[in-house]
Amino acid sequence: xxxxxxxxxxxxxxxxxxxxxxxxxxxxxxxxxxxxxxxxxxxxxxxxxxxxxxxxxxxxxxxxxxxxxxxxxxxxxxxxxxxxxxxxxxxxxxxxxxxxxxxxxxxxxxxxxxxxxxxxxxxxxxxxxxxxxxxxxxxxxxxxxxxxxxxxxxxxxxxxxxxxxxxxxxxxxxxxxxxxxxxxxxxxxxxxxxxxxxxxxxxxxxxxxxxxxxxxxxxxxxxxxxxxxxxxxxxxxxxxxxxxxxxxxxxxxxxxxxxxxxxxxxxxxxxxxxxxxxxxxxxxxxxxxxxxxxxxxxxxxxxxxxxxxxxxxxxxxxxxxxxxxxxxxxxxxxxxxxxxxxxxxxxxxxxxxxxxxxxxxxxxxxxxxxxxxxxxxxxxxxxxxxxxxxxxxxxxxxxxxxxxxxxxxxxxxxxxxxxxxxxxxxxxxxxxxxxxxxxxxxxxxxxxxxxx
Numbered sequence: 001x002x003x004x005x006x007x008x009x010x011x012x013x014x015x016x017x018x019x020x021x022x023x024x025x026x027x028x029x030x031x032x033x034x035x036x037x038x039x040x041x042x043x044x045x046x047x048x049x050x051x052x053x054x055x056x057x058x059x060x061x062x063x064x065x066x067x068x069x070x071x072x073x074x075x076x077x078x079x080x081x082x083x084x085x086x087x088x089x090x091x092x093x094x095x096x097x098x099x100x101x102x103x104x105x106x107x108x109x110x111x112x113x114x115x116x117x118x119x120x121x122x123x124x125x126x127x128x129x130x131x132x133x134x135x136x137x138x139x140x141x142x143x144x145x146x147x148x149x150x151x152x153x154x155x156x157x158x159x160x161x162x163x164x165x166x167x168x169x170x171x172x173x174x175x176x177x178x179x180x181x182x183x184x185x186x187x188x189x190x191x192x193x194x195x196x197x198x199x200x201x202x203x204x205x206x207x208x209x210x211x212x213x214x215x216x217x218x219x220x221x222x223x224x225x226x227x228x229x230x231x232x233x234x235x236x237x238x239x240x241x242x243x244x245x246x247x248x249x250x251x252x253x254x255x256x257x258x259x260x261x262x263x264x265x266x267x268x269x270x271x272x273x274x275x276x277x278x279x280x281x282x283x284x285x286x287x288x289x290x291x292x293x294x295x296x297x298x299x300x301x302x303x304x305x306x307x308x309x310x311x312x313x314x315x316x317x318x319x320x321x322x323x324x325x326x327x328x329x330x331x332x333x334x335x336x337x338x339x340x341x342x343x344x345x346x347x348x349x350x351x352x353x354x355x356x357x358x359x360x361x362x363x364x365x366x367x368x369x370x371x372x373x374x375x376x377x378x379x380x381x382x383x384x385x386x387x388x389x390x391x392x393x394x395x396x397x398x399x400x401x402x403x404x405x406x407x408x409x410x411x412x413x414x415x416x417x418x419x420x421x422x423x424x425x426x427x428x429x430x431x432x433x434x435x436x437x438x439x440x441x442x443x444x445x446x447x448x449x450x451x452x
Contacts, residue, residue, distance in 0.1 A: 031062020271337020282365020
């Protein structure tokens with residue numbers, strides 16, 4: 001049967017075929033931001049683009065459906081077409097989920113698109129850059145260790161020797177990213193043994209969320225090809241720094257593309273506009289609830305501590321505060337100004353949900369003309385609890401239980417997520433916290449079994 005395609009889709013199909021693509025992946029994410037997909041021969045490309053591929057949500061984590069519900073359908077975004085660098089016979093598409101012919105309320109990608117539409121109605125484009133930190137490790141006698149046997153420094157950050165020892169697979173990742181047009185401008189060995197970071201050009205938030213989702217898939221596949229494994233667990237080692245995914249955020253004018261966060265004459269000295277400060281104030285207002293989505297696992301909160309690394313400080317935030325070019329704040333304004341960096345986000349987050357929450361909070365700050373006060377330029381780790389209380393500075397949630405309580409008690413969360421995903425997120429993450437809380441750990445056995 002010959003497919004009937006629009007001229008644009010026919011051109012895309014022809015282009016893919018000319019590049020040797022044989023199969024298309026209609027992909028979407030579960031609550032963790034992990035890819036789920038069906039593979040479709042390119043000969044059936046047209047029907048796939050019209051929602052032919054159905055999925056039983058009840059079989060997946062955090063897709064709120066009962067086994068008796070109708071399946072959700074993927075509607076791939078043609079603009080997201082990404083040929084797999086490690087298998088050029090397949091092309092990946094980020095997809096929106098529909099149910100019974102209408103957008104599915106609890107689709108992660110659609111949740112972000114709803115908030116982006118709110119931003120667009122205010123005349124804004126939300127630009128986002130992500131600093132991707134991750135570990136590449138190998139199994140050795142049942143233990144996860146760095147790939148290089150020389151990667152043993154107590155302070156391995158920026159270690160050239162460690163970078164060169166991992167050159168083959170690191171550069172394969174970088175070249176794959178650049179082949180997709182992502183424009184990597186820096187990569188390095190990070191502050192944990194076996195930990196690396198790639199930095200690539202920012203773009204609009206929907207495109208970045210699609211890229212971030214694909215990035216985690218790609219890094220895992222490339223590492224596996226070399227006999228290693230990648231982990232995006234935020235804190236795999238207690239005495240090493242964790243893996244963040246710092247959100248670098250700005251708003252641009254929809255018509256001109258001008259960065260609306262930059263102000264060289266900023267009286268506070270951060271080169272940030274009034275609009276940027278309003279955006280910060282909205283995020284600070286809802287920071288505990290936001291934390292449940294940008295630091296979404298039990299393990300995330302092992303990273304959000306001031307100390308606990310062989311190199312001293314963890315470089316992760318602990319308090320709800322902002323500052324200038326100061327890495328001890330939740331929100332940092334880098335030296336050049338014009339953008340805001342959220343340092344609480346980690347690499348395990350579902351970027352569709354995290355970006356939706358943080359953007360919605362920033363837009364609220366703009367609409368309500370909020371002000372965050374003066375920036376903190378000092379080392380926030382050095383304050384006592386009493387001093388912080390006197391300053392009115394709150395802690396970020398100290399565990400997933402606290403984060404979910406904050407998420408559940410803030411009406412803002414349901415407004416952003418929609419009632420179905422709001423309830424699902426609370427139920428799913430509360431169960432995760434309860435299972436962890438009732439688990440008897442090795443630490444408890446070693447400490448108490450023969451003590452009492």
